[in-house]
Amino acid sequence: QTGSANTNPSDSADDEYITSVSIGTPAQVLPLDFDTGSSDLWVFSSETPKSSASGHVTYSPSKSSTAKKLSGSTWSIKYGDKSSSSGDVYTDVVTIGGFSVKTQAVESATKVSTQFVQDTLISGLVGLGFDIGNQVSPRPQKTWFSNAASSLAEPLFTADLRHQETGSYNFGFIDTSLAKGTIGYTPADGSEGYWGFTATGYSVGGAKLNRNSITGIADTGTTLLLLPDNIVDAYYNNVESAEYDDSQEGVVFDCSEDLPSFSFGVGGQTITISGDLLNLTPIEEGSSTCFGGLQSSSDIGTNIFGDVALKAALVVFDLGNERLGWAQK
Ligand SMILES: O=C(NNC1=NCCC1)c1ccc(Br)cc1
Numbered sequence: 001q002t003g004s005a006n007t008n009p010s011d012s013a014d015d016e017y018i019t020s021v022s023i024g025t026p027a028q029v030l031p032l033d034f035d036t037g038s039s040d041l042w043v044f045s046s047e048t049p050k051s052s053a054s055g056h057v058t059y060s061p062s063k064s065s066t067a068k069k070l071s072g073s074t075w076s077i078k079y080g081d082k083s084s085s086s087g088d089v090y091t092d093v094v095t096i097g098g099f100s101v102k103t104q105a106v107e108s109a110t111k112v113s114t115q116f117v118q119d120t121l122i123s124g125l126v127g128l129g130f131d132i133g134n135q136v137s138p139r140p141q142k143t144w145f146s147n148a149a150s151s152l153a154e155p156l157f158t159a160d161l162r163h164q165e166t167g168s169y170n171f172g173f174i175d176t177s178l179a180k181g182t183i184g185y186t187p188a189d190g191s192e193g194y195w196g197f198t199a200t201g202y203s204v205g206g207a208k209l210n211r212n213s214i215t216g217i218a219d220t221g222t223t224l225l226l227l228p229d230n231i232v233d234a235y236y237n238n239v240e241s242a243e244y245d246d247s248q249e250g251v252v253f254d255c256s257e258d259l260p261s262f263s264f265g266v267g268g269q270t271i272t273i274s275g276d277l278l279n280l281t282p283i284e285e286g287s288s289t290c291f292g293g294l295q296s297s298s299d300i301g302t303n304i305f306g307d308v309a310l311k312a313a314l315v316v317f318d319l320g321n322e323r324l325g326w327a328q329k
Contacts, residue, residue: 005020013280017220024093029057030057033126040077044058069088079221090106099152184327202265205261209265225262225306259275
């Protein structure tokens with residue numbers, strides 16, 4: 001068995017990617033953010049304060065004949081960008097890309113932080129990290145993918161995120177036609193709950209690869225590519241107008257600049273992010289100053305290969321072999 005779901009960028013900056021998910025009987029369809037950087041499936045619901053839920057599509061367990069309360073269970077989660085949510089737990093049927101998990105823990109939000117309140121484009125997240133990262137207490141729950149894996153043709157999924165166009169999450173199979181290059185594999189470390197891996201080096205503007213280990217995570221839930229300062233500086237030294245903007249908390253530059261590409265080595269392959277994928281958007285509507293897609297990871301302590309990097313590749317999240325595959329797109 002397999003599943004295949006389309007995913008769309010939420011806005012002109014590709015800030016996040018939205019995938020429709022069906023929950024309950026009859027189906028309640030919610031737009032959710034698939035996140036390989038976390039391991040909880042949570043939704044805005046009939047239990048979310050009306051003031052917070054305004055403008056969001058919500059899940060009502062009371063309207064689903066297959067919903068069951070997971071009594072005594074609660075959850076609370078805090079994300080890398082300081083956003084957070086918490087609530088209680090139901091189980092229900094959850095269908096993604098035509099594949100159904102009958103008894104999936106659906107975490108219902110009774111509290112959501114302002115970042116989520118304001119983002120009316122999504123109604124919650126689908127965590128695609130490792131089960132060890134699940135935040136349900138007293139008994140942690142499995143992710144949708146973990147529940148599906150044993151029934152899928154292969155225990156893996158792929159992410160094909162695209163700039164300003166429809167991409168896909170495929171479950172149980174690899175559509176190699178989505179990629180131009182060969183898929184290079186490297187071991188994945190799930191011990192922290194994330195898809196951790198080590199890149200073998202980087203280069204700017206098509207130069208020779210500087211060999212140095214860059215350990216980080218493949219995170220569909222983070223917009224940017226976040227790397228160490230020395231690499232960030234090496235990149236922006238090629239961008240004449242680049243400067244650090246305190247108010248924006250990142251490097252900005254003149255939107256008219258022709259940005260160099262950025263490449264990283266992984267699994268014996270070289271993934272090249274084109275310059276225009278690294279020029280996110282004007283810092284404000286109509287501004288001629290743009291915010292960089294590559295920023296520093298120094299205040300996080302972990303390097304994050306977020307959507308800016310993932311967009312350049314077909315990425316295989318191979319749970320069965322505990323490995324990550326990368327192919328140039
Ligand atoms: O939270 C993380 N990724 N997902 C999401 N971010 C914002 C909403 C969803 C995240 C995970 C690991 C590290 Br290290 C830093 C950040």
